[in-house]
Amino acid sequence: xxxxxxxxxxxxxxxxxxxxxxxxxxxxxxxxxxxxxxxxxxxxxxxxxxxxxxxxxxxxxxxxxxxxxxxxxxxxxxxxxxxxxxxxxxxxxxxxxxxxxxxxxxxxxxxxxxxxxxxxxxxxxxxxxxxxxxxxxxxxxxxxxxxxxxxxxxxxxxxxxxxxxxxxxxxxxxxxxxxxxxxxxxxxxxxxxxxxxxxxxx
Amino acid sequence: xxxxxxxxxxxxxxxxxxxxxxxxxxxxxxxxxxxxxxxxxxxxxxxxxxxxxxxxxxxxxxxxxxxxxxxxxxxxxxxxxxxxxxxxxxxxxxxxxxxxxxxxxxxxxxxxxxxxxxxxxxxxxxxxxxxxxxxxxxxxxxxxxxxxxxxxxxxxxxxxxxxxxxxxxxxxxxxxxxxxxxxxxxxxxxxxxxxxxxxxxxxxxxxxxxxxxxxxxxxxxxxxxxxxxxxxxxxxxxxxxxxxxxxxxxxxxxxxxxxxxxxxxxxxxxxxxxxxxxxxxxxx
Amino acid sequence: xxxxxxxxxxxxxxxxxxxxxxxxxxxxxxxxxxxxxxxxxxxxxxxxxxxxxxxxxxxxxxxxxxxxxxxxxxxxxxxxxxxxxxxxxxxxxxxxxxxxxxxxxxxxxxxxxxxxxxxxxxxxxxxxxxxxxxxxxxxxxxxxxxxxxxxxxxxxxxxxxxxxxxxxxxxxxxxxxxxxxxxxxxxxxxxxxxxxxxxxxxxxxxxxxxxxxxxxxxxxxxxxxxxxxxxxxxxxxxxxxxxxxxxxxxxxxxxxxxx
Numbered sequence: 001x002x003x004x005x006x007x008x009x010x011x012x013x014x015x016x017x018x019x020x021x022x023x024x025x026x027x028x029x030x031x032x033x034x035x036x037x038x039x040x041x042x043x044x045x046x047x048x049x050x051x052x053x054x055x056x057x058x059x060x061x062x063x064x065x066x067x068x069x070x071x072x073x074x075x076x077x078x079x080x081x082x083x084x085x086x087x088x089x090x091x092x093x094x095x096x097x098x099x100x101x102x103x104x105x106x107x108x109x110x111x112x113x114x115x116x117x118x119x120x121x122x123x124x125x126x127x128x129x130x131x132x133x134x135x136x137x138x139x140x141x142x143x144x145x146x147x148x149x150x151x152x153x154x155x156x157x158x159x160x161x162x163x164x165x166x167x168x169x170x171x172x173x174x175x176x177x178x179x180x181x182x183x184x185x186x187x188x189x190x191x192x193x194x195x196x197x198x199x200x201x202x
Numbered sequence: 203x204x205x206x207x208x209x210x211x212x213x214x215x216x217x218x219x220x221x222x223x224x225x226x227x228x229x230x231x232x233x234x235x236x237x238x239x240x241x242x243x244x245x246x247x248x249x250x251x252x253x254x255x256x257x258x259x260x261x262x263x264x265x266x267x268x269x270x271x272x273x274x275x276x277x278x279x280x281x282x283x284x285x286x287x288x289x290x291x292x293x294x295x296x297x298x299x300x301x302x303x304x305x306x307x308x309x310x311x312x313x314x315x316x317x318x319x320x321x322x323x324x325x326x327x328x329x330x331x332x333x334x335x336x337x338x339x340x341x342x343x344x345x346x347x348x349x350x351x352x353x354x355x356x357x358x359x360x361x362x363x364x365x366x367x368x369x370x371x372x373x374x375x376x377x378x379x380x381x382x383x384x385x386x387x388x389x390x391x392x393x394x395x396x397x398x399x400x401x402x403x404x405x406x407x408x409x410x411x412x413x414x415x416x417x418x419x420x421x422x423x424x425x426x427x428x429x430x431x432x433x434x435x436x437x438x439x440x441x442x443x444x445x446x447x448x449x450x451x452x453x454x455x456x457x458x459x460x461x462x463x464x465x466x467x468x469x470x471x472x473x474x475x476x477x478x479x480x481x482x483x484x485x486x
Numbered sequence: 487x488x489x490x491x492x493x494x495x496x497x498x499x500x501x502x503x504x505x506x507x508x509x510x511x512x513x514x515x516x517x518x519x520x521x522x523x524x525x526x527x528x529x530x531x532x533x534x535x536x537x538x539x540x541x542x543x544x545x546x547x548x549x550x551x552x553x554x555x556x557x558x559x560x561x562x563x564x565x566x567x568x569x570x571x572x573x574x575x576x577x578x579x580x581x582x583x584x585x586x587x588x589x590x591x592x593x594x595x596x597x598x599x600x601x602x603x604x605x606x607x608x609x610x611x612x613x614x615x616x617x618x619x620x621x622x623x624x625x626x627x628x629x630x631x632x633x634x635x636x637x638x639x640x641x642x643x644x645x646x647x648x649x650x651x652x653x654x655x656x657x658x659x660x661x662x663x664x665x666x667x668x669x670x671x672x673x674x675x676x677x678x679x680x681x682x683x684x685x686x687x688x689x690x691x692x693x694x695x696x697x698x699x700x701x702x703x704x705x706x707x708x709x710x711x712x713x714x715x716x717x718x719x720x721x722x723x724x725x726x727x728x729x730x731x732x733x734x735x736x737x738x739x740x741x742x743x744x745x
Contacts, residue, residue: 015260015705016696018633022301022640023688026648033652034680038666038673051685063637071641074613074621079557079602081609132598135567137560142567149571177678181685188217189690197216197262254701282706290701297691298698301640304619311713313702316632318711325713346647360702 006196008057008099016192017056024048024064025071031174042170049087050116050178053095054103055185055193061091082127089123090116094175099194103179113175117168124167125160134159141166205272205368205399206230206253212266213248213257222248223257224423225267230401230416232367235394237410237431238403240420241444246403249420250372252276253401255284272367286317288368289361293376295353298360299345306348307332307341310360317364331359335389351382355389362393369393371402375409387413408448411435411468419445432465432472494549495617501721502544502611507621508628509722510612513540516729517608521601523736530600537607544615553606561602565595618642624716632710651684 027048035044049068053061065087073081093116097103102112128134134155135142141162148158182190191197206229213223223245230236238246251257255276258265269276272287292298303309307328314324332338335355340348345356354374361369371390375383383406391413394400404410410417410431417434419427421443427434434440435451450473454466459476467473497503502510517537524533541547569579572591579589612621619639626635659680660666666676699705738744 013633014696015699016692018637019640019692019696019699020689021637022644023692025641026644026688027685029645030648030652030684031681033649034656034677037656038676038680040673040677041670044677047681047685051689055689067637067641071638073609074618079605131601132564133568133572133594135564137563139563142563146567146571149573155573177681180678181682184682184686185689188215189693191217192261192693199258199262200264202212202214202264202266251697256697256700260697260700280706281700282703282708285701285703290697292694292698294691294694297694300636300699300702301643301695302619302636304643308713313704315710315712316706316708317703318708321711321713321715324711328713346643357698364703 006194008096009059010057010195012056012060012193012195014195017052017060017195020052020056020060020193021064021067024052025068027051028068031177042173044170044174044177046087046090046171046174047178047181049091050094050174051182053091053093054098054178054182055190056095057099057194058092058095061095062088063091065089065091082131083124085127086120086123089119090171093119103182106179109175109179110172112179113172114168116175117164117171120171121160121163121167124163125156128159128163129156134162136162136166138162138166203232204229205232206401207268207270208253209269210267211249211252211269212264213252214264215261216263218263220423222423223252226420226423226425227267228418228425228428230368230399232399233394233397234399234415235391235413236401237407237414237417238401238420239405239407239410239417239445241446244420245423246420247372248423250290250370250401250403253368253370254288254290255279255281256290282317285313285361285366286364287366288370289358289364289366291354291357291361291369291371291374293373295350295357295377296346298357299353300360304344305342306337306345306356309345309356310363313360313364327363327365331362334362334393335359349382350378351385354378354382354386358386358389358393368399368401371400371404373403373405376405383409405446407435407446408450408468411448411451421445431468432461432463435468436465494613496544496546496549496614497617498545498615500544500615501719502540502615504717504719505722505725506716506718507616507624509718509726510616511621511624512726513729514608514612516733517611518605519733520736521604521608523733523740527597527600530597530604534600534604534607537604537611540611541607541614544611546610546614549614550607550610553610554603557602557606561595561599564598564602565592568592568595568598620714623712623714626710627712627716633704636704648684648688651688652680655680655684 025048028045031047032043032045035042049061049065052064066084069080069084069087097112097115102108128136135145144165145158145162148161149155208226208228211223211226212221214221226249238249240246248257252269253271259281265277274284274287276284300309300312303312310328310331311324314327332341335358337352337356337359340352345353348356375386378386387409390400390402402410414431416429417431418425419434427437435447440447448468450470451466451468454473459473460466461472461476467476517533520533538547541550568591569587570585570591572588572594575588575591577589578586579592580587619642622635622638626632664676664679665672
């Protein structure tokens with residue numbers, strides 16, 4: 001992407017990127033909807049956050065994540081407020097890495113998926129420990145948690161693994177799906193989102 | 203005094219090598235209805251957007267020449283200021299709704315709130331434009347629950363609430379059914395009759411031919427004709443360039459039915475008059 | 487009309503409804519903070535009683551039941567897992583075959599459940615009894631950027647629209663013979679053709695929506711005005727004072743070691 005001249009941390013708050021944020025939240029919602037309709041064992045509820053980071057950088061990605069959890073906290077599921085920081089972290093990481101070349105190929109996108117899963121786990125674990133003594137509310141993850149704590153593992157370690165087994169498949173799938181959709185967008189639109197063009201005279 | 207002056211306007215989108223607009227010049231007088239026609243990708247949308255400053259301010263890219271609308275140099279002022287002098291209505295009724303208002307009444311208020319218009323003035327203007335566009339009865343409905351034609355009229359109302367002197371419409375009926383198309387054309391013609399200057403890019407040339415004072419023909423970013431509909435549509439070179447002309451004009455050309463000034467009719471009424479005369483002159 | 491909104495807001499005209507959004511925001515935030523500040527069962531129960539009382543006054547107690555029931559599953563998981571494996575477990579309380587539940591763990595699970603319900607009840611005051619659009623507008627009046635306010639409110643309208651589009655796509659793909667049931671792999675493969683068109687078209691539509699907002703003066707820096715006037719009833723100040731006093735007392739209590 002030769003014309004991504006700006007720093008990854010440049011503020012890209014144009015009207016276009018602001019309009020992207022609600023759309024990203026909508027995509028998150030629809031992803032979750034399709035995943036549950038198809039009875040997939042994944043949430044796939046952050047595709048929009050990841051796409052907004054890929055298109056418009058870390059700040060817009062972070063805000064999409066934040067708005068997502070604020071809105072769902074306010075309207076559907078108050079608990080999602082607490083995972084605000086997880087969503088923000090994902091948006092930041094994807095946005096930064098996307099603008100430093102980590103979505104230039106499929107292989108790199110897979111690595112990005114693992115990084116995102118790790119970040120989500122690291123950030124979510126303390127929240128799980130504060131709120132629920134380390135559990136996630138996911139049946140499989142919590143079964144593992146129970147088994148580990150039973151064997152004398154410390155709560156934070158059991159909680160970390162509980163979250164990790166839940167997050168790796170989900171975030172990996174999320175990033176790969178987002179990457180495929182990003183690649184399918186018209187280049188002109190991608191350039192418009194990433195900004196960096198100037199008005200010149202001729 | 204012209205209300206729109208475009209002088210040698212050139213524009214190229216970022217990352218492109220070919221210019222989208224290539225040396226366009228024209229003027230529009232207050233109260234005129236101008237139709238912009240031309241094949242796909244001739245630059246119609248780009249020209250409409252250049253009149254309100256979205257080109258170049260939104261898209262960036264390379265710009266040359268001068269665009270002055272209602273006394274404002276568009277290239278030197280942000281869109282948020284230009285939009286108080288000239289309004290733009292787009293193709294899709296759906297994407298033009300702000301998406302942040304839950305009633306028709308509040309939707310019109312959106313732009314006024316962002317422009318900081320005082321509340322009393324806001325209410326006065328909203329009431330006025332809703333009556334003007336026949337939306338008063340649906341003022342409490344959700345914008346997304348309207349028909350396509352109603353939604354497009356709401357888009358016009360929302361832009362008019364900012365009290366521009368010029369209204370630009372970019373193929374406003376391309377996603378509407380015939381009923382919706384008629385609604386929009388009637389509304390716009392009424393506005394024009396009340397003194398509004400209107401510029402409309404449109405594929406439905408027969409509708410423009412009936413109402414427009416002048417037609418501007420774009421082809422590959424250049425203005426190849428600008429004049430009264432009969433004069434423009436009578437040109438022999440248009441069909442060869444892929445520019446649509448009204449079916450009536452096409453038929454009259456085949457039949458050789460010319461008006462006294464040598465042009466071909468562009469409306470059915472004109473054609474009927476000539477046709478009647480032609481038959482009267484050659485009975486049998 | 488409400489069909490097109492994403493919101494659990496239940497319109498009404500009780501004294502809770504007539505409170506301004508900011509007062510209800512203060513009530514919710516203070517109540518959630520108190521959940522973590524006040525130790526002990528008694529305080530948690532009292533707090534829950536207050537929040538439920540407000541919900542009852544707003545006439546939405548029955549509407550809250552499904553929400554509470556929905557998280558009951560999570561709550562049960564807490565009680566069961568903590569009852570079994572909590573490191574502080576000492577006194578067996580209940581034995582079912584080879585499984586033994588301990589008193590300490592069960593009590594901890596119960597405390598977590600109470601905490602969960604308290605958080606829910608406090609936020610439901612905001613969610614069920616405050617129109618989200620009014621809340622955002624109140625915040626914009628107090629200095630939140632109108633552009634950010636736009637983002638929050640437009641989410642509320644875009645989600646029902648996209649959900650409706652998702653339903654249409656689902657039906658269309660099914661009628662074209664796409665398999666949406668069967669093995670995990672089949673279902674996983676169905677995800678992309680369902681999601682792709684919607685994502686692409688909604689991202690492409692952002693361009694025209696952004697253009698349309700621009701020509702309505704969205705990106706100017708003028709101080710915004712508001713079509714609707716804000717009404718703060720006098721008793722709202724009393725309620726704000728009560729909640730804030732409770733918060734200050736609780737913080738002071740923790741600080742001084744009274745609690």
